[in-house]
Amino acid sequence: MENERLKNLRDRIDKIDREILKLLNERAKIAIEIATIKRAKGLSFYDPVREKNIIDKVLKINEGPFSDDVIKTLFREIVSATLALQESQKVAYLGPEGTFTHLAAIKYFGSFAQFEPQDSIKSIFESVEKGLSRFGVVPIENSNEGTVTYTLDMFMQYAVKISGEIIIPITLHLLSLTGQKEKIKKIYSHPHARAQCREWLSKNMLGIPVYDVASTAEAARQACVDEEIAAIASEFAAQIYGLKFVAKHIEDFKNNYTRFFIIGKSFPGKTGSDKTSIMFSLQDKPGALYNALKPFKDASINLTKIESRPAKMRKWEYIFFVDFIGHIEDEEVKKTLEKVKDYCIELVHLGSYPMFE
Template sequence: MENERLAKLRKNIDNIDKKILKLLNQRAELAIQIAEIKKAEGLSFYDSVREREVLKNLAQLNEGPFSDKTIKTLFREILSATLSLQESQKIAYLGPEGTFTHLAAIKYFGSFAQFEPKDNIKNIFESVEKGVTKFGVVPIENSNEGTVTYTLDMFMQYNAKISGEITIPISHHLLSLTGEKRKIKKIYSHPHAKAQCKEWLQKNMPGIPVYDVASTAEAARQASHDEEIAAIASEFASTLYGLKFAAKHIEDYSNNYTRFFILSKNFSAKTGSDKTSIMFSLQDKPGALYNALKPFKDSNINLTKIESRPAKMRKWEYIFFVDFIGHITDEIVQKTLESVKQYCTEVVHLGSYPIFE
């Protein structure tokens, strides 16, 4: 009786799969027609605002048992696969394969985009500015280690715009070919990852030297060639490089996240839940910073981040980077920035983009 019920349930699933397959191809055909219209009108094939709207609506319609997060992940892959039929999306990221930046790029764009690893953050900005890739993904801050200042410095040299953001949880694992801690003679790690696992390493791997490498992915690559080498890297890297877990979740603080910017040549349209990033330099007068920030308070605009960096070409002068809630097209934002400009030598709009959810 149970075997008959099992066979019936499986037959029902097979029938549903056939319907899903037919509907997916129908959806793809409609997307191809939309692509033809966009091409004729000179519109961009990728529309992050439309994608966000689709995923949000589907999550609202979801009645389970799949979670909203699972539904969004499934349909992001469908959207990514569909977009690949319209246009190949080239995405530059901080390589090599298996870095957290690579993972962030996949989570944002889906696995059907064309990902191109770059050796450093500067090359990502350059790739986007020259149009070699349509988008770039760069780390901007970690909840434990703070701001990636080199990324901020690149905004002073390049005209790439911020068109999106994504924040992902960071979890480090000790990986090796055998997964046996007793065989580990040395550990490779990116300096930031090493710092985030310092206490665990001192307690659990005393006397084992830890060597700095360019990325957690490079650490994993090195470990994939020698069973005496372990890497501090992600679960994603373990899959890519065929490594086993010698220890899981070795970060000292579990509440560890990294925020990434999505770079492009264009700004994002308003969604109603947006964040804006600007940078500005100040007049050399007493109270200049206070005067530049006061209009935000007067307009009740929430500042979510402020950071300063030395102006490379002018001794003892600084560039300030500010994130705040709102879109550049909002009337209150425009009026506020007009007030801010009175106290600045320069104000640059880096981007307005949907708040990551």
């Protein structure tokens, strides 16, 4: 009786799977038709606003048992696969394979984009500006270690826009070929990852030297060829390089997140839940920064980040980077920025993009 019931349930699943496959291919055919229209009109194939709307709609009608996170992941992969049928999306990221930047790129674009590892943040900006990559993914800040100032400096050198953001949790593990602690003679790590595990290392790996490398993925790549080397890296890197866990979750602070910018040559339209990034320089006189920021307060526009960097043109001159809630197409934002410009030597709109939720 139980075997018959099991068979019936499996038959129902098989039938549903056939229907899912049929509907997916039907969806893909419609997407190809849309691609033909977009190509004729010279429209962009990738539309993050449309993608957000698709996912928001399905989340509103999701009744479970799948969680919203699972549904979001599934539909992002469907959108990614469909987009790959329309046009290959080249995405530059900070390599090698297995970095947190690589992971952020996959989570944002889905696994069907064409991911291109770069050896530096500068190379990502260059690739996007020259049109070699459609998009780039760059780290901008970590909740424990602060702003990635080098990324900010690149915005002063390259004509790119911020078209999106994504925030991912950072979990770090000690990995090696064997997974055996007693075989470890040295540890490789990115400096930021090392700093985030300082206390754990001092308690558990005293006397084992730690060497800095360019990324957590590079640490994993070194560890996969020598069983005496351990790497501080992600589970994602462990899967790619065939490493085993020596110890899991070795970061000192568990509430650890990194925010990444998606950079491109343009920015999307309004979604109703947006963020804007600008940079500006000021005249060197008392109250200059106060005057530039006061219009935001007067308009009740929430600033989510402000950072300064040396302008590197004249000594003691700085560029200010500001993120705030709202889109450049919002009337209140337009009026506010016009007032801010009155106090600036130069103001550059870096991009408006859907706020990560």
